[in-house]
Amino acid sequence: MRSLKCLAPGLMVICCAAPAFGQTETQHESAQDSETSAAANANNPLADMTAFNLQNYYIPELSGTDGTANTFWLRYAQPFGKWLFRGSLPIAKVPTGSDSSTSGLGDLNVFAAYLFDTGNPSVSFGVGPQITMPTASEDETGTGRWQAGLASVYFNASSKRFQWGGLLTWQTDVAGDDDRPGTSLLALQPFYFLQLGKGLYVRGAPIFVFDLENDTYHVPVGLGIGQVIPTEKVVFNVFIEPQFTILDRGAGQPQLQLFVGFNMQFLGG
Numbered sequence: 350m351r352s353l354k355c356l357a358p359g360l361m362v363i364c365c366a367a368p369a370f371g372q373t374e375t376q377h378e379s380a381q382d383s384e385t386s387a388a389a390n391a392n393n394p395l396a397d398m399t400a401f402n403l404q405n406y407y408i409p410e411l412s413g414t415d416g417t418a419n420t421f422w423l424r425y426a427q428p429f430g431k432w433l434f435r436g437s438l439p440i441a442k443v444p445t446g447s448d449s450s451t452s453g454l455g456d457l458n459v460f461a462a463y464l465f466d467t468g469n470p471s472v473s474f475g476v477g478p479q480i481t482m483p484t485a486s487e488d489e490t491g492t493g494r495w496q497a498g499l500a501s502v503y504f505n506a507s508s509k510r511f512q513w514g515g516l517l518t519w520q521t522d523v524a525g526d527d528d529r530p531g532t533s534l535l536a537l538q539p540f541y542f543l544q545l546g547k548g549l550y551v552r553g554a555p556i557f558v559f560d561l562e563n564d565t566y567h568v569p570v571g572l573g574i575g576q577v578i579p580t581e582k583v584v585f586n587v588f589i590e591p592q593f594t595i596l597d598r599g600a601g602q603p604q605l606q607l608f609v610g611f612n613m614q615f616l617g618g
Contacts (some may be wrong), residue, residue, distance in 0.1 A: 354416050389506040391577045392552070393544050394516065395433055395464060395473035396614060400426040404610040406603075413600030416444020420455070425558040433462045433475060438607045441490040452484035460500045460518075469507065476501040479518060492532050494525035513541045533561040554608070555592050565599025569606065586612040 390396045409417050419442040421533040426435040439455035449450075462475030477499045485491020498520030508510045516538040522531045540554040555571040573590025592606040 354530045358523065369535035377591050383532075384489075387578045388544065388548060388550075388579065388584075389471075389509060391465075391579075391584050392512060392540065392575075393473060393504045393506060394426070394435075394461065394514075395504055397428050397433075397464075399428070399615045400418075400424075400612060400613060402426075402612040403607070404612075406607075407607045408603045408605070408606075410604040411444065412597060412602045412604055413461070413598075414444055416446070416450060418443050418450075418603070422474050431464050432477070433464060435460055435462075438484070439490075443489050445489060452490040453513055454501065455485050455486040456491040462500060464500055471505070471507040473504040473506075473514075474476055474502070475538075475565055477529075479520060481520060483487055488529075488566065492522070492525070494522035496520040496532055497523045503614045510544050512541065512544075513539075515539045535559040535561055542575075548579070550575050550577070552588055552590060554590065560599070563599065565597075565602065567595045567597040567602040569603065578597050582616055584614040584616065586610070586614070 359432075402422070404422040404424065406420045408419065412420060421440045423438045423440075424435065426433060437458045440453070441453040442450050443453045444450050445565050458479060460477060460479030462477040464473065464475045467474050477500060479498050479509060480490075480506075481496040483491055484494050485493070498518065500516065500518045502514070504512065504514035505542040516534045516536075519534065521533040525551040526604075536556055536558050538554060538556045541552070541553040545551065552573050552575050553571040555569040557566070557568045569592040571590045571592035573588055575588030575590075576584060578585040578587075588608075588610050592603075592608055593605050594602065594606075597604070
């Protein structure tokens with residue numbers, strides 16, 4: 350499931366106006382550095398703070414069908430020492446025919462990432478196990494299978510102007526309803542964020558999905574815009590990102606997606 354307020358250094362020098370805010374030049378620069386740090390971490394999936402995200406994928410076009418789909422995600426992340434735990438629960442609407450669809454809860458995914466010391470506080474790296482539970486309320490919105498696998502995340506915020514990284518996951522079925530098809534999914538999510546200043550940023554976070562069980566896949570590209578709003582206790586992050594599929598194989602693959610989100614990071618939590 351995040352950006353930064355990268356003010357141009359030249360703007361801070363002109364802050365002879367700083368006393369109007371009751372700050373010395375040094376205090377003003379310190380405040381800017383704090384805001385910049387918060388903004389750079391706003392899109393960091395491994396940030397050492399509690400986070401709650403509301404995210405939605407609207408899919409108006411799928412290959413091989415006239416139907417549309419939508420997935421609304423509830424995501425919660427909580428650090429515990431060197432570990433970061435994240436849970437994701439989808440609420441999905443999936444087409445079941447040209448004029449029909451089914452809606453309901455999807456399968457709950459939980460992963461735990463061990464955070465390695467990279468020697469650079471601006472670079473985060475974590476890896477750990479993940480499990481997906483068959484919590485779907487409808488057959489069409491879940492797999493009916495317990496799935497297990499691995500997840501690995503990298504995030505580089507060395508530059509105040511540009512942050513980047515990626516999430517790599519793999520999972521396969523290990524138990525569940527034997528009458529349901531098996532699963533083996535590989536997913537790669539590159540992400541990139543270009544800071545424009547004052548919390549505004551350009552972003553992309555498409556997910557390349559490879560269904561190894563059925564030999565299908567889709568590879569989208571994404572380019573959107575977001576705004577980070579830091580407050581005393583919460584960093585808010587809102588964004589919208591159209592995603593266009595450039596490579597795909599198989600029926601039911603998204604051709605166009607609209608990804609929107611409202612993310613919250615709780616400072617000191």
